[in-house]
Amino acid sequence: MKINDDNGRLxxxxxxxxxxxxxxxxxxxxxxxxxxxTAAEIxxxxxxxxxASTAAIQVLLAGAQALKAxxxxxxxxxxxxxxxxxxxxxxxxxxxxxxxxx
Amino acid sequence: MGxxxxxxxxxxxxxxxxxxxxxxxxxxxxxxxxxxxxLKVLQGQKVDVIITDVNMPEMDGITLVRKVRGLPTHAGTPxxxxxxxxxxxxxxxxxxxxxxxxxxxxFSPDKLLQIVAKVCP
Amino acid sequence: MTDDQGYDLSQFKATYFEECAELLATAEExxxxxxxxxxxxxxxxxxxxxVHSIKGGAGxxxxxxxxxxxxxxxxxxxxxxSGRAELSxxxxxxxxxxxxxxxxxxRAAQDGSTLEADHGSDVLAHLNALIGGGAPVAAKPAAAKPAAxxxxxxxxxxxxxxxxxxxxxxxxxxxxxxxxRELETLGTLTIQADTAHLPALGDMDPAESxxxxxxxxxxxxxxxxxxxxxxFVAGDSxxxxxxxxxxxxxxWGLFEAAxxxxxAPPSGGEEGDxWGLFEPAxxxxxxxxxxxxxxxxxxxxxxAQQAAGGGTGVHTASIRVDLDKIDRLVNMVGELVxxxxxxxxxxxxxxxxxxxxxxxxxxxxxxxxxxxxxSVMAIRAQPVKALFSKAPRLVRDLSSKLAKQAKLVxxxxxxxxxxxxxxxxxxxxxxxxxxxxxxGIETPEERMAVGKPAEGTIHLGAEHRSGRIIIEITDDGRxxxxxxxxxxxxEKGLVERGQQLTDEQIDMLIFAPGFxxxxxxxxxxxxxxxxDVVRKNIxxxxxxVVVQSTPGAGSRFILSLPLxxxxxxxxxxxxxxxxxxxxxxNIVESFRPTAQQARSLVDVGDVLTLRGQYIRLLPLHGIFxxxxxxxxxxxxxxxxxxxxxxxxxxxxxxELLGQQQVVIKSLDxxxxxxxxxSAATILGDGRVALILDVSALRHMAGLAAEAAMAAQ
Numbered sequence: 001m002k003i004n005d006d007n008g009r010l011x012x013x014x015x016x017x018x019x020x021x022x023x024x025x026x027x028x029x030x031x032x033x034x035x036x037x038t039a040a041e042i043x044x045x046x047x048x049x050x051x052a053s054t055a056a057i058q059v060l061l062a063g064a065q066a067l068k069a070x071x072x073x074x075x076x077x078x079x080x081x082x083x084x085x086x087x088x089x090x091x092x093x094x095x096x097x098x099x100x101x102x
Numbered sequence: 103m104g105x106x107x108x109x110x111x112x113x114x115x116x117x118x119x120x121x122x123x124x125x126x127x128x129x130x131x132x133x134x135x136x137x138x139x140x141l142k143v144l145q146g147q148k149v150d151v152i153i154t155d156v157n158m159p160e161m162d163g164i165t166l167v168r169k170v171r172g173l174p175t176h177a178g179t180p181x182x183x184x185x186x187x188x189x190x191x192x193x194x195x196x197x198x199x200x201x202x203x204x205x206x207x208x209f210s211p212d213k214l215l216q217i218v219a220k221v222c223p
Numbered sequence: 224m225t226d227d228q229g230y231d232l233s234q235f236k237a238t239y240f241e242e243c244a245e246l247l248a249t250a251e252e253x254x255x256x257x258x259x260x261x262x263x264x265x266x267x268x269x270x271x272x273x274v275h276s277i278k279g280g281a282g283x284x285x286x287x288x289x290x291x292x293x294x295x296x297x298x299x300x301x302x303x304x305s306g307r308a309e310l311s312x313x314x315x316x317x318x319x320x321x322x323x324x325x326x327x328x329x330r331a332a333q334d335g336s337t338l339e340a341d342h343g344s345d346v347l348a349h350l351n352a353l354i355g356g357g358a359p360v361a362a363k364p365a366a367a368k369p370a371a372x373x374x375x376x377x378x379x380x381x382x383x384x385x386x387x388x389x390x391x392x393x394x395x396x397x398x399x400x401x402x403x404r405e406l407e408t409l410g411t412l413t414i415q416a417d418t419a420h421l422p423a424l425g426d427m428d429p430a431e432s433x434x435x436x437x438x439x440x441x442x443x444x445x446x447x448x449x450x451x452x453x454x455f456v457a458g459d460s461x462x463x464x465x466x467x468x469x470x471x472x473x474x475w476g477l478f479e480a481a482x483x484x485x486x487a488p489p490s491g492g493e494e495g496d497x498w499g500l501f502e503p504a505x506x507x508x509x510x511x512x513x514x515x516x517x518x519x520x521x522x523x524x525x526x527a528q529q530a531a532g533g534g535t536g537v538h539t540a541s542i543r544v545d546l547d548k549i550d551r552l553v554n555m556v557g558e559l560v561x562x563x564x565x566x567x568x569x570x571x572x573x574x575x576x577x578x579x580x581x582x583x584x585x586x587x588x589x590x591x592x593x594x595x596x597x598s599v600m601a602i603r604a605q606p607v608k609a610l611f612s613k614a615p616r617l618v619r620d621l622s623s624k625l626a627k628q629a630k631l632v633x634x635x636x637x638x639x640x641x642x643x644x645x646x647x648x649x650x651x652x653x654x655x656x657x658x659x660x661x662x663g664i665e666t667p668e669e670r671m672a673v674g675k676p677a678e679g680t681i682h683l684g685a686e687h688r689s690g691r692i693i694i695e696i697t698d699d700g701r702x703x704x705x706x707x708x709x710x711x712x713x714e715k716g717l718v719e720r721g722q723q724l725t726d727e728q729i730d731m732l733i734f735a736p737g738f739x740x741x742x743x744x745x746x747x748x749x750x751x752x753x754x755d756v757v758r759k760n761i762x763x764x765x766x767x768v769v770v771q772s773t774p775g776a777g778s779r780f781i782l783s784l785p786l787x788x789x790x791x792x793x794x795x796x797x798x799x800x801x802x803x804x805x806x807x808x809n810i811v812e813s814f815r816p817t818a819q820q821a822r823s824l825v826d827v828g829d830v831l832t833l834r835g836q837y838i839r840l841l842p843l844h845g846i847f848x849x850x851x852x853x854x855x856x857x858x859x860x861x862x863x864x865x866x867x868x869x870x871x872x873x874x875x876x877x878e879l880l881g882q883q884q885v886v887i888k889s890l891d892x893x894x895x896x897x898x899x900x901s902a903a904t905i906l907g908d909g910r911v912a913l914i915l916d917v918s919a920l921r922h923m924a925g926l927a928a929e930a931a932m933a934a935q
Contacts, residue, residue: 017148019177019178019179019223020177020178020393020394020429020430021174021175021177023429023430024429024430026429027424027427027429030424031424031425034424051223052400053178053223053393053398053400054393054398054399054400054432054434055178055393055398055429055430055432056429058421058427058429058432058433058434059424059427059429061418061421062421062422062423062424062427063424065421065423065424066423066424066425086400088414089400089403089404089407089414090399090400090403090414090416090434090436091414091415091416091436092416092418095418104575104582104586114814114815115812115813115814115815118813118814119812119813122813122879122881122882123882125881126881126882126883127882128586128589130575171394177394177430178393178394178396178398178430179396180396180397181396197395197459200394200395200396201395201396202395202396202397202455203397203454203455211807211810211882212807220401220405220455221396221397221401221455222401223398223400223401
């Protein structure tokens with residue numbers, strides 16, 4: 001995983017499997033982004049996710065909160081069906097909606 | 103794609119049984135005959151579930167569980183330990199080491215499939 | 224991962240909204256009558272039930288706003304109904320407006336839109352005023368438990384599950400997603416997450432668990448099924464509280480809610496199943512203690528059960544279907560299973576790497592085919608009660624006719640089995656009960672003379688055992704008179720005089736064709752129809768009958784039949800160029816013996832030692848005369864199989880080819896009965912494979928051993 005600069009937007013594309021190590025890496029990347037002094041939009045690409053995990057979704061939630069605290073927003077782009085299902089199963093459909101829609 | 107299961111047991115019969123049952127249900131199975139061999143497998147590839155015997159030469163199952171939990175790549179991988187009815191203490195040791203669950207030998211193919219499906223992410 | 228549940232849920236939703244439309248219409252009409260002052264108590268009840276039904280479904284789908292409004296509305300209606308508030312024209316107007324607002328909420332839920340936060344708040348205030356001095360209902364959390372419609376069938380229960388993982392749970396590979404996925408398969412699940420303990424990103428250890436959940440589960444499965452979901456974590460890695468959730472504290476006294484699923488004891492010790500995890504430490508027992516107020520486990524709705532026209536009567540969620548249609552479905556599914564197996568075989572040369580979509584598609588096909596099949600089979604499954612219900616009268620009538628005294632004890636009446644199997648069981652069961660009364664149970668005088676109670680006992684039991692249904696008919700009568708049976712058999716030329724038979728073999732003679740044990744054929748057991756017909760009927764459907772008898776103490780007839788006559792899970796084995804199918808339920812294990820394990824005992828034949836026990840070895844190639852098969856035990860594979868009786872034998876085969884579901888084709892009707900073979904099947908490649916009858920093989924192994932002994 002890495003942070004891509006897409007015309008001024010900072011994008012992290014999630015891998016297919018969001019296991020514990022990925023959750024850990026994602027946390028570090030989001031921390032990095034949250035600490036940057038930038039107004040750039042921050043997005044996480046969820047199209048390629050085949051298997052989500054509670055650990056990774058916790059990190060996404062905390063990441064969204066961290067950015068919100070800095071009056072910025074974490075956007076989840078094109079979440080895959082498994083990722084949507086995982087949010088729904090964890091009772092976090094509303095949190096997902098907030099991350100998807102502007 | 104079929105989920106990949108690592109079956110660790112020094113008994114070929116047991117490995118065959120596990121492999122056979124799981125392959126029949128669409129899993130990919132990798133076998134290892136003890137903990138050391140299992141760790142070698144895990145260095146080369148990621149697996150989705152690990153099923154391991156407890157008493158094995160070279161490295162026993164409990165040590166294996168502990169070592170796997172220390173591997174960054176498999177920190178949260180489900181691990182099922184194979185125990186016998188009488189060996190209560192091994193279950194506790196397994197839990198303490200970070201195992202996900204256990205299966206008591208002998209088990210039916212259905213039971214095995216049911217439990218693997220239960221923990222398979 | 225396919226998301227079958229989501230699919231089901233959306234299907235449910237469509238039904239729910241259709242019903243909502245009808246319920247709203249009914250409510251509107253009824254309230255119009257109330258406005259005209261032409262209404263009676265029943266009308267208020269009807270409106271109440273409409274609103275209640277809408278609320279119940281909304282709870283199941285977590286339409287929280289809708290639940291909240293419906294709850295207040297319904298409580299107000301209850302106040303009116305019970306006379307705590309008075310129905311004036313003004314109140315009737317409020318009810319009209321309430322129905323309108325309820326409709327708004329339903330539509331919002333239907334198209335996923337959000338109403339303004341204060342939508343309907345004026346009506347809500349009026350309704351709350353009607354409720355009056357009661358508890359501030361509006362303050363009740365919106366995530367109300369799904370409620371029960373009055374008089375709904377008592378099949379579903381509502382459970383509230385509070386699930387709090389301990390920090391280290393994720394590290395043991397127990398992801399809440401897995402448990403929630405499993406919970407969702409049990410019924411309709413409402414999920415509420417508590418994210419309050421989520422730390423700041425910088426303070427977070429991603430491998431620790433910070434969330435907790437409250438689930439509301441509407442299920443017809445029992446407590447044990449829920450316990451099983453959390454079995455790996457409860458008490459050790461997580462705190463799990465499971466309790467029946469009802470409409471506690473609201474005290475309407477409306478629901479005749481029989482506790483559909485009484486809370487079972489906490490899951491802790493249930494380990495007999497051969498798996499599980501780490502029983503809970505006593506200190507951390509799940510907080511499952513029922514509340515002091517003893518909330519009733521409410522009967523709860525599925526949308527489908529909240530039948531339209533709420534309040535117009537009891538609706539049972541079933542329809543009658545012509546059996547022919549089901550049979551056609553069963554046959555087609557059978558063919559589908561064959562086609563699916565064939566596709567699987569054709570694709571066996573492809574790997575996941577080269578054809579990922581094909582392999583995945585085939586796996587899904589296999590999965591769905593199996594589910595389809597199980598669902599279809601479940602349609603035909605019926606409790607054996609229908610069969611057993613004939614027995615009491617039979618025993619009563621026969622006892623008086625024979626001047627005997629007998630009582631009938633039954634067990635396992637709710638054991639389910641395929642309808643066709645039930646039909647096949649009827650005659651044999653009747654015959655065996657007759658036989659027990661006629662030949663087994665003695666006259667009261669005879670019984671008292673030998674110190675037995677005058678009244679004999681016949682026990683009729685059913686149970687599932689290793690994928691088959693077992694029907695046992697036991698009497699405490701005189702048992703089989705072996706001397707007389709043997710004499711008769713010799714007389715009939717079935718056995719040669721001087722032939723040595725075991726007790727078991729003598730007992731089995733009563734099933735020999737044309738055998739009749741009664742000294743005079745009585746009109747009760749019938750003339751000419753003997754035990755041979757019973758055995759033939761049972762064998763025709765892949766079953767077996769055995770008898771165990773103790774002279775003076777009684778006899779036990781054990782009928783064993785497959786649960787369904789259409790399909791089974793089998794293991795395909797190769798012997799030379801032949802393929803055989805072993806029923807999976809019989810297989811214990813397989814292994815390749817070492818030379819030390821294989822040996823020949825002079826009086827028994829080939830045996831294997833396995834973990835210090837002897838197992839009789841039966842080479843399949845020898846039994847069926849197959850050339851080109853592996854004859855060296857240490858080069859082949861031995862499959863250890865177990866019979867219903869618990870005996871184990873080892874079958875020598877060349878190799879195991881794979882597990883698959885096979886469609887059973889009767890050999891008897893297509894060819895002729897073959898010893899050691901129960902039926903045949905058609906494999907994916909179109910070849911016919913024979914399905915092995917393990918009990919018959921064991922019997923043959925026994926005979927072979929005896930022959931060996933005789934040859935000594």
